[in-house]
């Protein structure tokens with residue numbers, strides 16, 4: 172060991188030095204506290220044996236400085252003192268010293284105290300190493316946890332993307348329907364237009380005949396006959412009824428496409444992630460329009476939307492909650508079922524109930540529904556994230572989400588959100 176002796180009294184210092192050297196340790200010497208502190212910083216000794224009373228800096232102050240120093244390995248500190256009252260000794264230990272020896276001391280006692288100090292220093296250092304290792308392991312654990320969290324965020328994002336892909340397919344289908352009948356109506360209108368043009372030609376010929384004055388009444392009558400025969404041929408009465416109907420259907424179709432696009436925009440507008448006051452009924456309507464394609468073959472959807480307060484939050488996130496619940500409801504129904512959407516008020520809260528008469532949820536599954544990756548669906552059909560996402564979003568809005576379910580009868584999701 173490297174031992175630093177701090178002692179202003181030359182004879183005392185020599186005595187300690189001899190005792191230390193006898194048991195084979197290296198010695199550093201300082202004749203006051205200030206020098207001892209400088210040497211401590213420079214040489215980082217394993218042990219310091221210091222007199223209490225010294226000029227410039229006393230042993231207690233030196234000991235406190237050593238304990239507060241940033242030195243990594245442990246240094247054992249023993250104070251030499253002529254004081255032996257309990258209050259004095261308390262001061263020694265309070266300063267962070269490990270041991271003390273009362274002057275005058277016997278070299279044997281000093282040596283055995285140094286030996287015991289050496290053992291304690293070794294133990295102290297092992298303990299310190301173990302602690303360091305633990306801290307390193309903890310840091311690594313923290314890092315792994317961070318990585319896990321970012322992976323989870325990525326999984327959530329890809330789930331969202333997969334959902335959007337599925338939605339896009341549904342929406343394309345919804346838009347294709349009206350586009351289909353609009354284009355077939357336009358074709359029919361085009362044929363009608365050809366007939367109407369020919370009819371107009373006949374009328375213009377008649378007009379010319381009348382205006383020229385050269386044609387006989389007989390000629391004019393022939394032209395009128397041509398016209399009425401053509402009108403019969405093209406079924407002019409039906410045509411006049413059908414044209415406004417076809418045009419009306421086209422108008423309705425384009426309005427439907429417009430509505431779907433608008434809903435889709437309000438459903439997932441990129442960058443639209445500001446907190447705002449939301450009309451939950453509107454959110455439910457536009458979400459329903461977006462997922463309706465998935466539901467319509469499975470269920471009739473009835474809405475009973477009450478007069479409710481607005482809710483402060485992120486509209487597209489709440490829409491995602493509604494979508495996840497509605498898609499689950501559709502998936503829980505085997506054939507023609509029913510989905511009911513209800514909104515109402517309870518105190519100052521807005522309550523949303525989405526109810527299906529599908530397969531229901533097993534009692535022992537109820538507590539797991541909101542866990543990430545809990546799914547009863549076959550691989551590829553469910554990731555088990557829908558309800559976990561919903562739970563987190565509702566929490567973020569200071570609300571609650573509850574489930575009532577009975578096997579074979581159906582499931583109701585009840586969301587309560589604070590109204591504004």
Ligand SMILES: Nc1ncnc2c1ncn2[C@@H]1O[C@H](COP(=O)(O)OP(=O)(O)OP(=O)(O)O)[C@@H](O)[C@H]1O
Nearest residue numbers: 499500503531546547548553554555556557558582
């Ligand atoms: N309306 C419901 N009726 C019956 N079971 C349901 C209903 N809603 C949720 N569940 C059950 O809760 C489980 C978890 O739902 P969650 O939406 O989190 O995942 P998922 O639908 O399986 O997969 P995905 O991540 O694609 O949504 C489902 O697998 C299902 O067992």
Ligand SMILES: [Mg+2]
Nearest residue numbers: 495499557558
């Ligand atoms: Mg789901």
